[in-house]
Amino acid sequence: MRRIEAEQAVIGALLQDNTALYSLPDLKPEHFFLDDHRIIFSEIVKMIREGKSADPITVSESFDKRGVDCGGFQYLGELSANTASVRSAPTYAAIVMDDALRRTLADITSQLAEVTSSDKTTPATDILEKIQASVMGLSAGKTSKEPALARNAMVNHIDVMSARTEGDTKAIPIGFGQIDYMLNGGINRGNMIVIGARPSMGKTAFSLNIASHIAKTKKTLFLSQEMGTDQLLDRLSASLGKVDLSAILQGTLSPEQWQGFTSACAEIESLNLFIDEQGGLTINDVRMKARRVKQQYGLDLLVVDYLQLMSGPGKNRNEQIEEISRGLKNLAKELDIAVIVLSQLNREVDKRPGRRPVLSDLRDSGSIEQDADIIIFIHRDEVSNPDSTQKGFADVLISKNRQGRIGDITMKYRGEYTLFESTNERPPREERQYKKKGLAEHL
Template sequence: MTITDLRRGDSEGSKPRIPPHNVDAEASLLGAMMLSEEAISTVLELGLTDQDFYKPAHRHIFDAIRSLTIGGEPVDPVTVGEELRKAALLDGIGGLDALVRLQNATPAISSAERYAKIVRDAAKLRRVITAAAAIAEIAYSEPPDVDKALDEAESKIYDVSAGKLNEGAQQLSDLLSQSLETIEERWNNPDSMTGVPTGFTKLDELLLGLQPGALNVIGARPGMGKSALALNMAVNVARNTMRPVIFFSLEMSAYELSQRVLASEASVPSEVLRGAAPTERQWTEIGRAVGRLDIPLIIDDSPSTSVGSMRARARRVRLAQGDLALIVIDYLQLMGGDAKVENRQLEVSEISRNLKLMAREFNVPIVALSQLSRNLENRGDKRPNLSDLRESGAIEQDADVVMFIYRGEAAGDSTAARGTADLIVAKHRAGRTDTVKLAWIEPFTRFENFFEGTSPTTI
């Protein structure tokens, strides 16, 4: 008996058996991918490949969509059709009309993940059939070394289920081994960090950097410098790691933020970039700063404000540019939920919970900026604390680290030192809390390391 015999059945005259598949699910999935970036991200995150599709035309369409996505190109019937035309495959799949029909016939974009799982499961069953046929072929060949044949058979079954045993659950021994490696690294390199350095020395010593999978919240009243601190961190991380950093800005445009970054880096007043004529020295510094800012910092000011839309865009960046180093969100209260909820407090609770899940999914630190309650202004002591987080106690609960910016001079304290800021680490799930002093260079909208008795150093 051969593999072909198995596929046809044992008895003479039996009809060929058709392998498991669901062409409707394949078509609906491809249509959803041509309608939604989030659907594309969801499908690629599941690890689907062109070989998971049963119909050859669907394999080609999926491959074209994936190629466009990796290249950062838009995906729709026209662009997919052009990609297929260049590969001389468009006529074979039925032309552009076939792509339009796929898109128009999609029952529900929101069901893309379900369609993908149907396609994936059918593909797994086909692989089981192929593996079983190959195992039968091994047995019918009557191999001289039976133990070796069994090993080969087990290997084929394992290939089908590879990775399934490792989803979610992990052996304690493996986790302890990882912990020992981390401790040994710290022992051999006392100055090394387990997280991503922010560029602020005292803060990095306290937190050991921003930890992968951690949600970090920075809160402050307006005018304290939340966005400036987050931008400084984003630039430092992108420059030091040369890995993608995404800055989701829900308040300022990408252009405004780029002007802030340039002014800070060049050490020139921001009004110079807004229209005032620069001096020759300032012009020289601006040119040098542009060269230094050749870093993988992506500023996203898209109007979509839900965690789901941000997750989809982050997946696309990761697919095109590699693993992320940091995600920054400015700011939390401007975000919207992925689903309708009864009130804003519940919505913010959902947002903070989903941000924590997003940090774990990407294994990357997230820095989310947060407004503070106006009640803070009515207190004699205007230094913020955890109860001042606006709209929801869930932010405090979900965050691994909560920091507050306090500048006495901005709060109206006439006794406060000028040009300084306190970064109050009020919550640190993995360690101690403390207050880190930073220098504040207001003309350049920049925070720096603070050194007692000396001028601040340039970041």
């Protein structure tokens, strides 16, 4: 894990041709094993970024002025002269970075062995989480994408446009036609979609409806922190079979309901749906679960129910939610999947006439609004207004959409089935009586 020759070759290549630095975007001083090589590499990078020529003479002069001894001109000259090919600099750099990663992994393994044998007070689960965080944080082997000239990228993009004209898009339809239309075909991989609502509005039912539809053709992982697997399966059976949930829970199904339940069971058996029930998830837990499913089976959609039940590092809840939100967005891009995360809304919405959610109602952190590509709110007037004329209806509010329209959609909500349905029907208009104030009350 100390292939010094590769370190020497990288530095030698840079001394021969400063432009070779731009082919090594991920290489950092800490990747080098020898301290002298770290110092030399740092100085070369500094000089190049300042627009200066970095060769054995100029680098050694810079060191002499500051009294730094890294072998002097003789050593720098040997590095430059002994490097056979500047073109191989990326190959040498890859070796240096691989060695650095191996050293880091060896250090983590050593620390794990020491901690597990000496620390008898810290729970093993806490130790495991710290080790997982260390491993997940490794970026030494991460490869950056190179900038692409727009005219070159457009050549490939024309193929994408051709596929779109033929109806072949990369979007994943969620199963509700009006919402898919607003979202230009559905949700996209790499995106984080937030579904927000106050309690009892139906956000779990809505997300489960979406997950069951997508799981017909795509691999879907549903992480539940509040409901157990049995509870989710009861809801799936009710919505897919259109069977009264109370009859399922009480075991009092009529012959017709048994038929619907049997049909739902057959459909659930065919779904590519993975359910995981664990409370108090950390972002590292979510990463591990998603990566494991992705590696073993493939993964297209991850659903997290719900954000505020997760825990994370930070001095306060706002910082914790920021870390979790950013982590979920990064995970969507890393695994090339769509991530749907459910979120509670704060109580301010209950103080507002009509109680319709807005973006500022997202609870605990403004970073949720910032990180999300799409934000959808669910509002059912009948939940907070017993005399509502809109019973059985739900307002689905698309309040943020980076790549499409925003607006409101009216849907039917069949509470007995925990089922949302598209509809062209419109609820009766509610006529509210407002008391006139001041002089107006005498008019």
